Amino acid sequence: MNICSARPDDGTIRSTFLLPSGPDAPYGWRVPVTDPARRTGPHRIPSPQRMSTSPRTTLRSAPGKVLLLGEHAVVHGEPALAAALELAVEIRHEPGNATLRLRDSGGGLDTRPGHPDRVGRALEAILQALPPEAGSGELTVRSSIPPGAGLGSSGALCAALVRVLEAAHDLQLDPMQRLTAALAGERVFHGNASGLDPAASLFGGLIRFVRGTPPSIRPVTIARPLDLVVAQVAPGADTRRMVDDVQRRIDSLPAGGRAILRTIGICVDAAVDCIGGGDLDGLGQAMDMNHGLLTSLGVSTEALDHAVRLARAHGAAGAKLTGAGGGGCIVALARPGRLPDVRSALAPVSSLVHTLTLHPTP
C-alpha cells in the first residue's frame, strides 16, 4: 500500500473557514448564497464563525480540493495532482439519536442513512464501510465549498462524515479505512469516481494520485511557493455526464482518445518534476498543455477558455479548467508577485475567486 499523509491533518477546524458561496447544491442540499454583489468580486474571508458546541459535541472538517492537473484522465488510470483548499465542509456530531440523522445548518436538508436523496444514500454507503457503532447521533453540516464547481464538495462531505463519526465513536481507523469509507459515499454522487476527491480531502497538501485497489497516493515535494487562483466562471456541469461525454469521444476514436489520456498523464508527471525543481515556467506550460488536452476531450467551454486566456494575459505562468469542465472553475498559477493581478483580472468574470498558496515542503 502506497499511502502516506501529504500534510498531517487531524480534521480540527481551520481558522480560515469561510462563509458559503456559490449556486445551489446539485445533490439536494443548499448552502446559503452570499450577497450577489459580492459574487462578482474576489472571495473575501469573513471572521471565523463556528457552530455552537457542548462538551459532548464532536466537530470535524474536511477541505475541498483543486485539481492542478489530470482530471478525466485520472478516471482512466492516469496520475493526477490535487491540492487541498481552505474551503471546507464542517460537521458537528452530538450524541442522542439511536439512528443517525443529518441536517444542514441552513435547515434545507434533513436526511437519514438510506433515505432516497443522494446524501442519505451516501451516508448509508459510508456506514456500511464503518463499524456498526458509528450509526448513531445527530449531525449538522455546513459547507463553504461551492457545490458542483469541481472543487470536491461531495468528496469533502464524505471525508468530513468519516472523520466526525470516527472521532465521535473513537473508531481508530487507519488511512486506508478512512479513504475506503469516504469513497463509498463519493461513488453515490459521482458513479465511477476515482477516489481522488476524498483522498485529497483526507490527506491534505498536494498529492499525486493514481486510482486502483488500493490507490497510489503520495505527497508532492514543493521547492518554491505556488500561488494559485481558483475562479468559478460558470455554473458547474454534472460530473457524471461530463465523464460519460469523454467516454463517448474516446469510443468514437479510441486510438486518439487513449493517446490524449496518456499525454495528460505524462504532463502530470512532468509537472511533478517541475514542482520539485522549482520550475514555475515548466509547471505553467504543463497546465496550459493540460487545458488544451482537456479541450481535445470536449470538456472546455467558451467561458472557461476566455478566463484561461485572461489569466495568462495578466500574470499567470499557466492556467486551465479544473474539475469536470462544461462550466465550473479554472485554476491559474500566478508568477511571483502577480497573484493580485491574476485575481483582479478574473474577478469581473467570476462568481467566486479563491486564492491559495502552496508552501515549499520543509
Place this chain on the structure above:
Amino acid sequence: MNICSARPDDGTIRSTFLLPSGPDAPYGWRVPVTDPARRTGPHRIPSPQRMSTSPRTTLRSAPGKVLLLGEHAVVHGEPALAAALELAVEIRHEPGNATLRLRDSGGGLDTRPGHPDRVGRALEAILQALPPEAGSGELTVRSSIPPGAGLGSSGALCAALVRVLEAAHDLQLDPMQRLTAALAGERVFHGNASGLDPAASLFGGLIRFVRGTPPSIRPVTIARPLDLVVAQVAPGADTRRMVDDVQRRIDSLPAGGRAILRTIGICVDAAVDCIGGGDLDGLGQAMDMNHGLLTSLGVSTEALDHAVRLARAHGAAGAKLTGAGGGGCIVALARPGRLPDVRSALAPVSSLVHTLTLHPTP
C-alpha cells in the same frame, strides 16, 4: 522512394480558377483584394478569366492546400493529411529574356532570381535545383489563394514555377525532382518547411505526408464524399514565428510536448482509417481532438476557437484550425447535406469561405 500521384494533375488550368481574395501577401507581392462587401459572405466563383496567351506561351497552375490534420506535428516528423484546393496560382511563361523575370498580373511585383525580396530568392533557389536552361523567359503570376492564411500560397507559387519552367523548357522532371525544386523555393518563405505544401500542390487530391529525405507521400483512399468548408476568420500569422513558438513550448516541457506531437500523429492515422472506412463521425472526432491538441501547443486564438464552435453547432461533424494558427483559417467537415448550414454559419465571421468536396476514390 515512396512517392506516387494521389490524383494525376498535369497542371493544366482548371475551369474553376477563382479571382484573388484576401489580405496583402506577406512576401512582397500583392493580390487584388475583392470588394470588401464580398469579404463577409461566401466566396463566390466568378466566370473563369484567363490571362492572354500566344502560341509560344506556356500556362500552368498549381493548387493551394488545406491541412485536414497534422500541422505543426508534421514539422517534427509526424504524418499529416492535406487536400488540394481549387484556389490556385497560375503562371504564364513567354520566351524572350535571357535571364528570367517574374511579375504579377497586378503590377505590384517585378523581380528576378537572386533579388533580395523573398520571391526573387525563392526563384533563385528553384533555378539552382533545375537544369541551367530553365533560367530564361518572362513570367507573369496570378493567384487566387489568400496569402498568409495557411492555405499554401507560397507552396503553390513554387510548385507552379517548377511546372511552368518544366513545360516551357521541356525538362521532363520526375515527381521527386519537381518536389525537390519546389521545396527549395518554399524554404525561402518558411524556413524549416516540411515540404508538405509543395507536395500537396504537386500531387493533388488527398495525401498522407511524412517529411524526410525522401518524404513519404501516399494518396488516401476516400470511401464517402467529404464536404469541407474552409473559412478565413482572421489575418494569418507568420508561419515561421508560429513554428518557433511551438518549439519554445516543447522546449519548456519536452516530455509533454513530444507526447502531444505523437498524439497528433496518432489522430492523423486514425483519421486515415476513418476516411477509408467512411466513418465521418470518427473523422470529425479526429479533427476536434486535433484542434484541442493544437490549442495545447498554444497556436489557437479566441477567433479560431469561436469559429470552430460555430461550425460544430451548425452541422459540422468536426472542425479545427488549419495551417500555422495564430489567426488564419479553420476547416470544418460538414455532415451529409449540411454544407450550406456550415457555410452560412461561418460567413458572418469570415473574410473568405471556400467549400470543397473530396470525392470517393474510384
